[in-house]
Amino acid sequence: MPRRFPSLNALKTFEAAARHLSFSNASEELNVTQAAVSRQIKLLEEDFGTPLFKRLTRSVELTEAGHRLFPALKEAFDQIEFAAHRVWDNRGNGILTISVLPTFSVKWLMPRIVDFSEKHPDIEIHLVNSIRPVDFDREDVDLAIRVGSPVMDTRAQGQVRIDLEMAKRDDQLEFLQLMPDRMVAVASPGYIAERGLVKTAADANAATLINMATRQHAWADFLQALGWAVERKNDGPAYGHFFMAIQAAMEGRGIALVPDVLVMDDIRSGLLVQAIPARVPSAGQYYLIGRKTGWEQKRVRIFRAWLESYLPAVQAEANAAGSLMS
Structure with missing residues (x-):
């Protein structure tokens, strides 16, 4: 007996809208109009025979039916994304796109990236410079390098405060601490x-x-x-x-x-x-950030290992320089 599913496109649209609790943000993520999002949600509600969202004046909320559907659907799409990345990973190493803070890119990463290219000529590195919090749902990047803290701690005594947000949707991300x-x-x-x-x-x-x-x-x-x-x-x-x-x-x-x-x-x-x-x-650190679903991709693992190979020397130099010195 064939499986019976609602429209997969409608389910994908619902998952994005439910995750953001915003039709507008879902339309930006999916690169469609807000009207298209509303249309897909309406088709899904007609198929189920029940509302999935409460339409408020300036926001939306999930109904009881929406709350029942969203967790399982989100997990299913996460599993599909994970499986797809594993298949893509087996195609070859390919292109690795990294969003990097502009000065870190120019002053630290780019002088060393030649070494990576010589060791791994089959992986092409694309660097995208940005100071904004990385949003893997909306940006076509594999990794990001940002400075801050996964948890926005208050400044401790004797530290320079850092108010930068590193990434959106932190619960879906992996963080590798790089350097102070x-x-x-x-x-x-x-x-x-x-x-x-x-x-x-x-x-x-x-x-x-x-x-x-x-x-x-x-x-x-x-x-x-x-x-x-x-x-x-x-x-x-x-x-x-x-x-x-x-x-x-x-x-x-x-x-x-x-x-x-x-x-x-x-x-x-x-x-x-x-x-x-x-x-x-400061109250932050430099981090390499990536999606949980793509963290074990071959090219990501290779880049992580290469980056980590530099960290002992960076840490040794930091220790030699000391911290507070009079």
Whole structure:
């Protein structure tokens, strides 16, 4: 006897709408109009003979029937997605698309990605730069690298706060901790030669401090962690990305406060100098993020293993530099 199912397209539409509790968000995920979503839901409700959603003024809620259908349907689609990824994985290694923070991409990942390509020529890496929380339901990416915390903890004493959301739909994701996010103040050799290192609160008051739009509290938290009573001024230049702040520091425009992993190579090469003899951890870490359903794909496993091979050296350098240093 043949199986009897409602329209699979309608079921897929219902699952997306129920997961988001929004016809609008479901339409964006499925790349169809909101009217098309409403039409598919109506067809499904007619097939079942009962409403699945309560249509409110500006939102929707699941009915009792909708609540009965959604968990099993979501699990079924998760299993289909998992099985599909396993079949795709057996086709070959192919393309691996990774969403990466722009400065981390430029300053850390790209200088090392040649090594990966030489070791795994059958995997083509596509990098997509973004600072937004990664949304695997709407973005065509396999992995993401973000900074923050899977749980938005409040800032501990002596840490630089970090208010960044890393990803949407966290319960469906895997997180691999990569490296600490520790803030270091850097300037050009010329700036330091002219003004000297910043060793006291008075020195900090006199310095030109470069500000970051995405880390608005960074300088205040950093200086507080040092125990310096500094009257913060916002007279220095402000930028939207760390690579802009780093470039401004290289040009002698002031002192930039940035994650040390982004400037380790520049400090070693002499392009930048550590302007304040301290490094202060933030409340977050750098993470590799991926879907649970795709975490064991062959190309994902290979990239994870390659990335992890660099972590002991990064951690050793971090330990050698110390944390709070006077």
